[in-house]
Amino acid sequence: MMYAVVDIGSNTMRLVIYKVEGGRPRALLNKKEMAELASFIKDGMMVAEGINRACYILDSFNLLARELGVTDMHVFATASLRNISNSQAAVTEIEDRTGLSISLLSGAQEAEYDFVGAARTVDLQTGLLVDIGGGSTELVFYKDMEIQHAVSLPIGSLSMYTKFVSRLFPTKKERKAIENCVEDMLDRYEVSNLGDCPSVCGVGGTIRAVDKLNSYFYNLSANNRFVTSENLRAMVKRLENREDKKFIPLDTLETLLKVVPERVRTIMPGMIVLNTIVKHFKVQNIYVSRAGVREGFLYRQILSKKEEEKVNG
Template identity: 25%
Template structure:
């Protein structure tokens, strides 16, 4: 009987593809992450806004290249079990099965395509295991979708996945470079109508803190602690007050893409999607009068792991 297993998580997001390797002890419902890395693969790039959305050949090949690199890494570990998950881009793609089959040929693993609600639920599980907050709004800003959870007394009172993210919103509202006033106005109006229709329950989240997950939001945290041009530090539980995050957003709005690249340093690859990713967050903060944001480095993957371990222990 194996006493320890290395559980490999392959996470196919809309903007990045991630690898985490987690040491799991037999009969113990905890894990220890021993390795993580990511590649910016932009799976959602060029999918468009139409119903018949497709993963583009270049995006598929970028992602498969990342998988091959990841396989070289995790193959060095013993007692490996692979779990592959995918979110918004694969979920929305009419040609998803072609991609899933190609990943299986390389890894032997069949991708589990998470529903939007399942993704939001795992975000909630991941956050609650690591943050000491009972009441909050949780937002996971991904490349192809963003998830919103209203947590009251530690429970997921409401949750939803919105099928637009930093990549797709940047394409939709021409936010890659310096956004024009008319495009920003259209963007804001679109979000207000969307929130009125889909997130009417946000009225119950007034004055609650906002917990942020996702790459675009982590860029804000790294700007705050000054690690965009230096070595990376943990951003977990970092707090940024409302006015300061508004100032950071306002400064990036005034820049063109090249200026944002220079300002973002190690996060320069997000310069073309940072406005698309942050604008919904700013609008939620305004709507709910959130006093501050805090950051969680635990989300979907950690929530999935906790759920798997709990299921196995039972």
């Protein structure tokens, strides 16, 4: 069977077409659009331009899937439509205009699906899973492959850029502001005292982009899936904008355009969020997973329900 899964994120929207054989999914197509929906939020509400943008991309994804013969499309949204005051109205309008049903995941569901999709792809039985999206950051503390505590923080790479960064890259002062915001959120959501986590399973576009930069700066294989805390800290310092410089460092811009061109604005705020979490929980190593919330959604919301239907059928 083939299934189309669409993830409506705060920074990106992504269509993945999976072929499932023997209960194991394999991605046949992975198409991403930089929707940047979080930038269309004004006074806590998603404005019309953001809804239009989401509808346009969903329509294009739906058309592409049908052209490929896949009619079973499942759409879910995370912080992009969850953390807005007109959440239900926006979801209803998008559904009416596109003819697609949208599953609006809670923060707890998003964290759970991250774990289901990702933690089993890396050899970490116990640790911390981190997913930094455009508008939210999921933290899942797990032991012996069982979730102990999960939380979704309303901060992400795009929202931190929008709130704190005045130019293309954050200055040292702006980095400090983002770090303080992250620390405040860890306290507010009562996860700041959960102990040290030497090993992290990293999920999502921000951390995959960090992995690409790590491989580029340190001449590692493109198949590398391992980032040390020392390398992360050094990269944040290396890419930071200097307070006394009016213009963006050209070498910084050239590097990002070469390695992660679609994340030129958001990669640094995302790296600062990650680095703050890494420092707080005394993380030593980050293992980067290629699977995450989409695979977790596929397992939990589609494949498990198909199995239930067979059993009850």
